[in-house]
Amino acid sequence: xxxxxxxxxxxxxxxxxxxxxxxxxxxxxxxxxxxxxxxxxxxxxxxxxxxxxxxxxxxxxxxxxxxxxxxxxxxxxxxxxxxxxxxxxxxxxxxxxxxxxxxxxxxxxxxxxxxxxxxxxxxxxxxxxxxxxxxxxxxxxxxxxxxxxxxxxxxxxxxxxxxxxxxxxxxxxxxxxxxxxxxxxxxxxxxxxxxxxxxxxxxxxxxxxxxxxxxxxxxxxxxxxxxxxxxxxxxxxxxxxxxxxxxxxxxxxxxxxxxxxxxxxxxxxxxxxxxxxxxxxxxxxxxxxxxxxxxxxxxxxxxxxxxxxxxxxxxxxxxxxx
Amino acid sequence: xxxxxxxxxxxxxxxxxxxxxxxxxxxxxxxxxxxxxxxxxxxxxxxxxxxxxxxxxxxxxxxxxxxxxxxxxxxxxxxxxxxxxxxxxxxxxxxxxxxxxxxxxxxxxxxxxxxxxxxxxxxxxxxxxxxxxxxxxxxxxxxxxxxxxxxxxxxxxxxxxxxxxxxxxxxxxxxxxxxxxxxxxxxxxxxxxxxxxxxxxxxxxxxxxxxxxxxxxxxxxxxxxxxxxxxxxxxxxxxxxxxxxxxxxxxxxxxxxxxxxxxxxxxxxxxxxxxxxxxxxxxxxxxxxxxxxxxxxx
Amino acid sequence: xxxxxxxxxxxxxxxxxxxxxxxxxxxxxxxxxxxxxxxxxxxxxxxxxxxxxxxxxxxxxxxxxxxxxxxxxxxxxxxxxxxxxxxxxxxxxxxxxxxxxxxxxxxxxxxxxxxxxxxxxxxxxxxxxxxxxxxxxxxxxxxxxxxxxxxxxxxxxxxxxxxxxxxxxxxxxxxxxxxxxxxxxxxxxxxxxxxxxxxxxxxxxxxxxxxxxxxxxxxxxxxxxxxxxxxxxxxxxxxxxxxxxxxxxxxx
Ligand SMILES: Nc1ncnc2c1ncn2[C@@H]1O[C@H](COP(=O)(O)OP(=O)(O)OP(=O)(O)O)[C@@H](O)[C@H]1O
Ligand SMILES: [Mg+2]
Numbered sequence: 001x002x003x004x005x006x007x008x009x010x011x012x013x014x015x016x017x018x019x020x021x022x023x024x025x026x027x028x029x030x031x032x033x034x035x036x037x038x039x040x041x042x043x044x045x046x047x048x049x050x051x052x053x054x055x056x057x058x059x060x061x062x063x064x065x066x067x068x069x070x071x072x073x074x075x076x077x078x079x080x081x082x083x084x085x086x087x088x089x090x091x092x093x094x095x096x097x098x099x100x101x102x103x104x105x106x107x108x109x110x111x112x113x114x115x116x117x118x119x120x121x122x123x124x125x126x127x128x129x130x131x132x133x134x135x136x137x138x139x140x141x142x143x144x145x146x147x148x149x150x151x152x153x154x155x156x157x158x159x160x161x162x163x164x165x166x167x168x169x170x171x172x173x174x175x176x177x178x179x180x181x182x183x184x185x186x187x188x189x190x191x192x193x194x195x196x197x198x199x200x201x202x203x204x205x206x207x208x209x210x211x212x213x214x215x216x217x218x219x220x221x222x223x224x225x226x227x228x229x230x231x232x233x234x235x236x237x238x239x240x241x242x243x244x245x246x247x248x249x250x251x252x253x254x255x256x257x258x259x260x261x262x263x264x265x266x267x268x269x270x271x272x273x274x275x276x277x278x279x280x281x282x283x284x285x286x287x288x289x290x291x292x293x294x295x296x297x298x299x300x301x302x303x304x305x306x307x308x309x310x311x312x313x314x315x316x317x318x319x320x321x322x
Numbered sequence: 323x324x325x326x327x328x329x330x331x332x333x334x335x336x337x338x339x340x341x342x343x344x345x346x347x348x349x350x351x352x353x354x355x356x357x358x359x360x361x362x363x364x365x366x367x368x369x370x371x372x373x374x375x376x377x378x379x380x381x382x383x384x385x386x387x388x389x390x391x392x393x394x395x396x397x398x399x400x401x402x403x404x405x406x407x408x409x410x411x412x413x414x415x416x417x418x419x420x421x422x423x424x425x426x427x428x429x430x431x432x433x434x435x436x437x438x439x440x441x442x443x444x445x446x447x448x449x450x451x452x453x454x455x456x457x458x459x460x461x462x463x464x465x466x467x468x469x470x471x472x473x474x475x476x477x478x479x480x481x482x483x484x485x486x487x488x489x490x491x492x493x494x495x496x497x498x499x500x501x502x503x504x505x506x507x508x509x510x511x512x513x514x515x516x517x518x519x520x521x522x523x524x525x526x527x528x529x530x531x532x533x534x535x536x537x538x539x540x541x542x543x544x545x546x547x548x549x550x551x552x553x554x555x556x557x558x559x560x561x562x563x564x565x566x567x568x569x570x571x572x573x574x575x576x577x578x579x580x581x582x583x584x585x586x587x588x589x590x591x592x593x594x595x596x597x598x599x600x601x602x603x604x605x606x607x608x609x610x611x612x613x614x615x616x617x618x619x620x
Numbered sequence: 621x622x623x624x625x626x627x628x629x630x631x632x633x634x635x636x637x638x639x640x641x642x643x644x645x646x647x648x649x650x651x652x653x654x655x656x657x658x659x660x661x662x663x664x665x666x667x668x669x670x671x672x673x674x675x676x677x678x679x680x681x682x683x684x685x686x687x688x689x690x691x692x693x694x695x696x697x698x699x700x701x702x703x704x705x706x707x708x709x710x711x712x713x714x715x716x717x718x719x720x721x722x723x724x725x726x727x728x729x730x731x732x733x734x735x736x737x738x739x740x741x742x743x744x745x746x747x748x749x750x751x752x753x754x755x756x757x758x759x760x761x762x763x764x765x766x767x768x769x770x771x772x773x774x775x776x777x778x779x780x781x782x783x784x785x786x787x788x789x790x791x792x793x794x795x796x797x798x799x800x801x802x803x804x805x806x807x808x809x810x811x812x813x814x815x816x817x818x819x820x821x822x823x824x825x826x827x828x829x830x831x832x833x834x835x836x837x838x839x840x841x842x843x844x845x846x847x848x849x850x851x852x853x854x855x856x857x858x859x860x861x862x863x864x865x866x867x868x869x870x871x872x
Contacts, residue, residue, distance in 0.1 A: 027417050029424075093600045099416050100359040104552065105603060108596030111549070119589040152735055159734035160724050160745060163713070167721040170710035177670060177704075179696030179725025179788050188731055222428060229421055272435030272541070279428035286422045287410045296712065 001139070002207065007247045008142035009203050012149045014227045014243040015236055016196035019153050021225075022234035022296075023162065024189050025169030026098070029221055030106035033113040034194045036216040037086055038079035038201025040117065043130050043211060044068075045075035055130055059121035072136040076145075076202040083198025084191050086113075091187045098172070110218055117213035129212025130205075137207040145203060149196045154236050154298075156192070165189055169234075223250075226282045231293050238294030253277060326459050331582040332575075337466035339574020340473040341535065345528040345551035346558070346566035347480065348521035354497040354561035355517050356412075361423035362403055364548015365430040366522050370396040370529030371445060371539045372438060378446040385448040393526035400522020401515050409511070434541035445537040469531050476527060477567065480520065484563070489516055497561065550595045557602060573598070623648040623683055623824055624669070624700075624792055630677030631664050631848075638664045639848045642678070646792075646826060651818055653839035653856075654828045657868055660845040662828045663705055666794045669826075670702045671695040682792075696725055701790035703781045705797050705828075711770030715761055715780055716752055718769045722787025723748040752787065759783045759813070775806045779813070786817065792824040793817075799834055807831070811838055832869070836860065844868070 013031065020028045044052075044061075048069050052061050060066065070078065086109075094105055117124045124130075156162050167175040168182050176182055205211045227246045231238030253274045285292060345367065352360045370392045377388025407426040411419045454463040484490040492513045495506075532547055533539055554573045558565025573595055581588045622645040629642040639661040646652050654662050667673040669680060671692040680688045682698055690698075710718050727748070729741035756762045759779045764772060769780060778798055785793055798814065799807045811834065818825050829835040835842060836856040844852040844859060846868040852859055859865055 021417070025415075025417060027420050090600075093603050096603055100353075100357075100420060101556070101603070103420055104359060104549075104556070105596075105600060107549070108553075108599055112593045112596050115590055115593040155735045155737065156731070159737075159741070160720070160727055160729070160748070161731055161734050163717055163721050164724045166713055166717070167710045170712055171708050173672070174704065174708040174710065175721070176672070176692040177696060177702055177708075178722050178784065179693050180721070181691075181693045222424065225421065225424065233417070270436055271440055272432040275428060275432035276436055279425045279432060282425040283407060283422060283429060286418050286425060287407070290414060290418050 003247065003251060004139060005137055005142045005203075005207050007244050008139070008146040009137075009200050009207065010224075010227065010243040010247050011146040011240050012142075012196055012200040012203070013224055014231070014239040015146075015149050015153050016193040016200070017224045018228045018231070018234065018236060018239040019157070019165075020189050020193045022228055022232075022239070023157055023169065024165045024186055025233075026186060027100075027103040028106045028190070028193075029103050029218070029225075030109035031193075031197050031224055032216045032218060032220045033106075033109040034083040034086065034197035035201035035204065035220065036110075036113050036117060036213070037083045038076075038198030039205035039211050039216070040079075040124055040130070040201075041082040041198070042072075042075040042079035042202030043133050043205045044123075045070040045078055046072055046134060046136065046206065047130070051132060055128075055132070056122075056125050058126070058128070061125075062122045065123065072141070072206065076141075076199050079202035080195040080198035083194040083201070087191050087194035091190055094190070095183050095186050107218065107221075110216075110221060114213050114216065117216075124213070127213060129210060129215075131210045133206055133209040133211070135206060135209050137203045142203055142207070145196075145199055149199075150236065150240065152192070153196075156189075157236060161185065161188070166234075223278075226278055229282060229292055230285055232291055232295050232297070234296040235292070235294035235298060237297070237299040238292055242293060250274070327582070329460055331578050333460070333462055333466050334582075335575035335578035336571070337463075337469045337535070337574075338578055339571035340470040340567075341528060341531055341570075342547070342551045342554045342574050343567040343570025344473045344476065344524055344531070345547060346555040346570045347477070347563055348524045348528070349552050349555040350558075350560055350563055350566040351493075351517050351521040351524075353555070355493065355514055356408070358408065358419055359423065359552060360403075360408075360518075360521070361420070361548075362407075362427040362430055363521070363525055364544035364546075364551070365427050365434075366396050366400055366525035366544065367529030367532055367547060368434060368539070368541060368544035369399050369430065370526040371533035371543065372434060374530055374533065375443055375445060375539050378448075379443075385446075385450075389530055392530060393523055396526030396529065397519050397523040400518045400525065403522075404515055404518040409514075431541050431545075438541065440541065442538045442540040445533040445539050447534045447537050451534050465531075465534055469535070472527065472531065476524060477563075480524070480563065483520070489513065493517055546592065553595045553599045556599060622646055622681075624681070624826075626665075626669070626678060626680050628678040629665075629668060629675050629680065631661070631668060631673060632676045637848050639668070639845075642845075642850055644843060646824060648791075648824050649822055650841070651814070651825045651827065651839045653835040653842040654826060654845065655830070655832065655835055655842055656845035656851075659847075661848040662845055663796055664848075665845070666702055666796055666826075666828065669695075670700055670794060693725065696788050696790070699789070699791035700794065701785035701788045701792070702794035703778075703785055703796055703798065705800065707774075707777050707781055709769040709777055709781060709784070712768055714766050715769050715772065716749075716756065716765040718780060718784050719752045719755055719787045720748055722784045723752065725788055755783050755787060775802055775810075778802065778810070782813075782817070786821070790823065792826065795825060795827045797828050797830060799829060799831055807834065814838065 013035070017031055020026055044065055045068060049067055052066055090109055094102060097105060118127050164175065164180050164185050167178065167180065168185060172182055223246070227242045228239050231242030348363050349360060352358060352363070373392035373395050374388050377383045377391055378385055403426055407422045408419065411422050451465050451468060454461055484493060492508050495508065496510060496513055529544070550573060551570065554569035555566045556569070557572060558567065558569030576598070577591055577594050580594055581591055625645040626642050629639060631639040642665060654665060656662055664673065668675050671690050671694065674689050679686055682700065687695060687698060710721060713721070727744050729738070729744050733741040753762065753765065756765055759782070761776060761780055761783065764776065769777065772780060782795065782798065795814070799810055802810060814825065817823060827835060827839060840855060842854065842856055842859045843850060844865050851864040851868060852862045
């Protein structure tokens with residue numbers, strides 16, 4: 001159950017992340033900032049005033065947040081919108097630069113948001129985080145959002161705007177010469193991805209029910225990066241497959257970090273081993289098969305039909321005839 | 323705030339700033355040549371610190387031997403990094419190279435986690451580096467004087483190499499135009515490896531100094547100083563060694579002063595660097611002494 | 621009145637003066653040439669007119685309006701399209717998509733309409749596709765429509781770049797050394813192709829070219845640059861005899 005919810009949330013996040021990284025080709029390293037904002041916003045809005053008083057023991061929560069309570073869908077939406085507002089604010093410095101600088105600036109957002117979450121005790125409860133959220137996230141919500149995110153992103157990517165974004169990735173100078181306002185286009189993609197990061201964060205918060213700043217470090221971004229690179233930068237289908245695979249494999253890889261008993265021997269868990277394996281995998285994929293699982297290809301019914309009709313690759317039609 | 327406290331903070335700022343400067347130079351060297359942020363540069367600090375902990379703590383070597391070995395191995399690690407993670411991608415799209423750099427950084431951190439465990443280890447600071455002078459109310463840790471001195475000495479050595487040797491000339495040539503230099507029969511790979519060696523040796527020295535200043539060693543200790551030093555490099559104008567030193571000092575002073583003047587903001591200290599970076603990008607994207615960032619010539 | 625003219629245009633890069641005091645007056649319709657030795661500042665002129673560089677002095681006037689310092693995408697909106705000296709296609713996109721990207725700047729549908737596939741977007745997209753295919757037909761790249769642009773032979777890439785620029789519906793087209801790297805046969809084809817589109821779309825075309833014979837035959841008016849200075853301007857017949865031009869090209 002929890003695993004399936006996780007899969008759906010990671011699909012949402014990965015599809016949004018792939019839009020900005022894979023389709024636009026801008027190495028955005030700050031999704032964790034937006035996910036944090038979405039998670040905290042949604043969480044603060046679903047908690048009842050009584051729960052809030054219980055959580056905020058050290059510094060009381062500021063009014064009006066302390067009184068407001070919204071239904072879950074509205075809280076999710078608010079989480080998405082707060083993330084969008086942050087994206088609007090940060091979009092200007094971000095898209096003044098490209099490449100390495102864009103990467104480091106967006107990485108900085110993650111850090112700044114984490115520092116804020118740790119210090120703005122009157123809003124976030126600081127390092128203690130928020131506990132006892134109601135587990136609103138169920139399969140309907142998580143998969144509903146995943147399907148919606150995928151539909152919206154896929155529709156965008158397959159539209160004239162998606163082509164323009166692809167063009168920016170391929171050659172931004174030429175894209176400008178084609179009359180594309182690259183700033184506006186990149187900002188649009190950035191805002192859309194921020195929205196889904198925010199909503200995904202809200203879902204995540206109400207799945208694990210306890211959130212704290214330490215949950216949303218760069219590590220989270222790194223996981224998403226692995227997913228979209230392995231799936232094939234730029235392929236939405238790849239992002240979905242890899243998100244599902246990663247979440248399931250992550251569960252399985254947990255074994256290497258926990259003590260396991262095999263044939264009566266206890267093998268002690270090795271903390272960090274999972275990440276060693278994952279980062280090594282990322283390194284190998286990026287060096288040896290940069291296009292990942294899907295390249296930039298997408299799933300399509302026509303493609304599936306072709307695959308089935310053509311039989312297995314390598315089988316020559318009519319080869320069996322005398 | 324009286325003069326004494328101000329002087330005190332100035333000394334603290336100088337020591338932190340020159341440490342940032344030392345690390346920032348490594349970023350700038352590599353960036354100048356490959357136009358690549360070596361994300362794993364910060365983790366090299368950690369490598370140096372762990373090797374020293376092993377040498378002094380585990381094998382009870384005299385500290386000069388352990389420290390020398392630590393710096394040397396860190397240099398080698400940098401070269402290895404270039405061979406393994408960056409060279410295969412030199413002709414690949416930028417985004418791949420950056421991702422590879424991030425992956426390498428995570429790999430180093432988590433390898434350290436697997437080998438040494440997650441618990442922070444105390445760093446055995448040699449006696450020579452401990453203690454402090456007290457001058458009429460001014461408290462000056464010995465290390466606060468040693469760090470700027472070491473940074474200055476290494477910087478002088480670096481300038482000698484860059485401006486007085488054939489390798490240095492080749493480095494400067496590559497920094498200004500990689501494509502042409504490859505045509506001139508210079509072994510570009512050798513020079514790039516040498517640059518990584520230099521940058522990583524400096525990171526090794528920086529790592530040891532950092533570990534003595536904050537005498538705790540853990541697998542993730544390099545991340546924050548690494549990021550901040552990188553920002554210092556950008557602040558000064560990346561690719562420019564003098565700029566890196568200036569940026570490092572500036573950032574060091576600023577962090578120390580903010581905490582000193584506004585103690586309530588101490589928790590935001592780590593956000594200072596990034597805020598500075600964002601403001602800088604809005605106002606003067608070239609950094610203090612640098613060329614335009616990432617702009618492409620048509 | 622001139623469709624495009626520049627007044628005392630200056631461009632300095634640090635200490636280097638790449639262009640000084642350029643005064644162009646390009647009337648609407650016809651083919652104009654910009655020639656000069658390597659490093660004369662020709663591409664710099666294009667970068668200025670198309671907004672990729674901001675001049676350090678002087679003005680650019682397009683159709684009676686001052687467009688100095690406008691960003692590239694705005695100038696494309698105004699009707700100035702260009703190609704690049706070193707071909708810059710969207711290599712991983714298909715040939716057809718390259719052209720469709722060109723049409724994008726003329727579309728009115730918003731992001732929302734595109735995502736929801738509302739009628740206006742659908743109409744525009746259908747229209748784009750049919751016109752894109754027609755354009756490819758016209759430049760002789762229809763069979764290659766679904767191939768990645770980067771896989772095309774060199775000569776075809778040059779054509780595709782021009783077709784892509786045409787898709788932005790320009791009134792003025794800037795071609796930066798369109799014949800570079802082509803063999804004589806391809807060059808001949810290209811010349812008649814450029815003439816063809818000039819007439820069909822009633823374009824004003826500004827061409828940079830190294831090959832003197834080519835521009836002399838193609839253009840009715842030439843401007844000659846050397847070291848950023850305009851050393852001659854006039855019809856090809858005069859330029860051919862101009863002593864400064866001969867010296868710039870043949871050396872002392
Ligand atoms: N972005 C830039 N920054 C610095 N210098 C530049 C820049 N663009 C051009 N230059 C310089 O300006 C001068 C003119 O260059 P330009 O590209 O306009 O010449 P060109 O006439 O197109 O030459 P070619 O025939 O080789 O294409 C050259 O010396 C060049 O190095
Ligand atoms: Mg040129």
